[in-house]
Amino acid sequence: MRFDGVHYLRWAKEHQGRARYSLTCSNMRPVTLAELGLGLDDVAIASGDPDGYGPLKAVAAEQFGVAPEEVFIGAGATGCNFVAFAAALDEADGGPGHVLCETPGYTCLDDAVRPFGAAVETFTRTYDSGFAIDCDDLRRRLRPDTRLVVVTNLHNPSGAALRPAELAELAAIAETHGCRVVVDEVYKDFVAESANPMARRYGGRMTSVTGLSKVYGLSGLRVGLLFADAAFVRRCYRIVDYLAGSNSVPGDAIAAAALRRRDWLVERARRIAAPALAHVRAHVEADDLLEWAEPPAGIIAFPRIRRPLNTLVLADFLEREYDLGVTPGDLFGLPGHVRLGFGLASPEDLEEALRRFRDGIRSMPE
Ligand SMILES: Cc1ncc(COP(=O)(O)O)c(C=O)c1O
Incomplete structure (x- = not known):
């Protein structure tokens, strides 16, 4: 690496x-424990859950409309993205292959893909199109060994929202090409779900990454969430065994309390x-x-x-x-x-x- x-x-x-x-x-203006109705004594220190703090998984599943086994909890969206890239590009599964990232884009994503040895190429979201994704162009750039497509929604840096039609096209690409599509959705909840659905709604290899740093004003917690099929989520937890082993329980406990007040x-x-x-x-x-x-x-x-x-x-x-x-x-x-x-x-x-x-x-x- x-x-x-x-x-x-x-x-x-x-x-x-x-x-x-x-x-x-x-980031968004920070939220305090008092605003969440929490005191330090309410915050769990220990957990008996091996892969992800159970109460956070449960409330995240309920809030985002997925099954608990489709929830991976990571160290911020940053940690979720890195683990997702490791899981998607695993050599044991035929990786690392080729990855397509957007430009302009949050280049931390491209940089986080590179250590795994993938060939990283970009596709352009143009200013003139309002930074939409040109899915025909994206299709032309796919290679037989493309394993991963990475996009942001809302788009960082422009803040543009993906339309449901673009998401449906991305899901079709994931399905027909057999690649994973990771959509970083850390800014998505500024827009109503009906206008801007989460990628995971489209099933298959569509993967959503979000976190509590932006909309939720809790960047210091370093809690991120990934929603994917249960097999992929299990792979992500196997990778965390090499990293910190698990997230901080107090952080996850505060995140769970925050998501109970998501609205x-x-x-x-x-x-x-x-x-x-x-x-x-x-x-x-x-x-x-x-x-x-x-x-x-x-x-x-x-x-x-x-x-x-x-x-x-x-x-x-x-x-x-x-x-x-x-x-x-x-x-x-x-x-x-x-x-x-x-x-x-x-x-x-x-x-x-x-x-x-x-x-x-x-x-x-x-
Ligand atoms: C698109 C995107 N993803 C992830 C992050 C980092 O999120 P987190 O603080 O949850 O790691 C940022 C922060 O700027 C971002 O813009």
Whole structure:
């Protein structure tokens, strides 16, 4: 195996906390134990369950409409993705083969696939299509040894939602080609399930990954959930035997309590996100140097700047001169854009950050 680095995450960790006004982070404002109606004495320390904390599996199964044996609990969505890639690309099962990832995309996913030795190629979600998936193009890129297709929904960086028709097409590809499709759904619950169904609903090798970091405001818990067929979930737990052995029980116990209040948490998230997105929309529409594919909901957006600027240099310039953090599109594979994350800032800070952004993209020297 080769670990050449998860480049986006390195950049994000190095830049974390540097700017007073930060639009780099894609998390949601944190929830407290008190808001969940929990005291520390309510949190389990020990568990007798060998593969995944039983109460969390049970509530996740109930909330997401799957069977408990279709639930894998991992260390954040990050941990779930890594374990899913290990399970899907296992040499004992004919792997690692070929993997298709989206671009622009959350490149941590591509980077997490590479250590398993798979040949990673990308397919493009274009700005002009509103970052939709062109399934005909995707089909043309499949190889006989393609074992895995990885996408995000909502799309990171643009926030675009997959339409049910796109998901149905992905399921058809998984079925006819015999490959697994992993859909990272960490931002999905900002949008109603009826408009934006989870990938696992389509059965077969369709696999959903989600977590409590984004919509649920519990990024410090490091709890992620994967929903797949029971055989695949068993493989995932066999892989965890090589890692931490199991998740933290207190973390999983808090996650279980949080999911019992899922409706409230989702409502809270949408209540915080909607005015922030409206604020960003008003800003983008009023600024003739910006254009975007407007996301339907959520806490990230990916405007394009109508000036020929190097966006990596721009991000450094804004940090240095404007005390403002934004993430360059280059880290998602699309220079010329920046990703704005607005789930953490107070309304006043968001206003000030956007004001600085408007000034900064004008004053940066070419
Ligand atoms: C698409 C996507 N997946 C996963 C993650 C990480 O989630 P977690 O904190 O649950 O590991 C992020 C964080 O930015 C993300 O954008």
